[in-house]
Amino acid sequence: MPKRKGLVINDRQLDLCDDLLQKLKEVSGSTFLALISTSGQPITTASDEYHPETLSLASLAASSFAATQQLARILDENEFTLLFHEGRALNLHVTQVTEQVLLIVTFGRETQVGKVRLYTQRAVEVLRQIFEVDEDEETPAMDADFESSAGRAIDDLFQDA
């Protein structure tokens, strides 16, 4: 089991990811793309019109993907590297990018699953390089100012509850 480590996204990574997701969206004909962490937190999205509830989507997709990996182990398969759900109007495709990052793609009838898979696989290879450079770095700590400000915000948020 891998050691637990943080995931920190810097400006350069986010710019590269946003550019790549936008290109992938255009060439694959997909409607919505999101990069999320394997612990269920959204990193960035690409969409023009369709905006699902991203926090819930990230949480459910990450959990579903994690469950799929466990299914693979139970079936003595090394790993299932993607998750695919086919709907009447919309399809969901989840692929592992790195140990800590997943790529969600949704697409409708206007494109083909083979096309989405082909371009997604190419994009994953590029995305992997963007993240693998930095995943081994130590997570920088937030400063003491952040801690005291957050403490006051927590008191405020929960005081009227």
Added chain:
Amino acid sequence: MPLINFAAREINYKIVYYGCGLCGKTTNIQFIHRKINPDARGKLVSIATEEERTLYFDFLPLTLGKVKGMQTRFHLYTVPGQSYYNASRKLVLQGVDGIIFVADSQITRLDENVESYLNLWDNLLGQGDDLSKLAFVIQMNKRDLTETFSVEDLNELLNHTDSPVVPASAVTGEGVFETLKIVCKQVIAKTA
């Protein structure tokens, strides 16, 4: 460790409610969902059986707002408490930053509490967690009922880490936000 997105100025922490079946984990989250400022919460997602027992998890995102320019969020999860759902519990624990162990104070639930507590540490060690970097709070739930252990006795039985303890009744809301407040401050302190 949390997901820190410096580029998007966001920081996300994952907090998990752990404990035996029917100890009140989902009741905690439902109370928070009902009582917190609606602007500060997202949608409550529950994956439950037809009998409303948690099958996989409940999920509630809370937004603290901008702190020093960083949009700060806490993602609250529960695990399924019944012993045979351990595979699901392990998945929910992935990437956790803080844990609230909800103990059922009823005398009749002692064995289940101890089993769940040991199971938690087994799972954390199994996924290679650095326990010193995790926030951890014990909530002694169901203090409104009779035939319960004293807080002192439960503390001696379950609290080998000398962690903060909060007496609570998730049904009435007593202690629910106090527990959450402590763990939220702890997770931030652990990354500062």
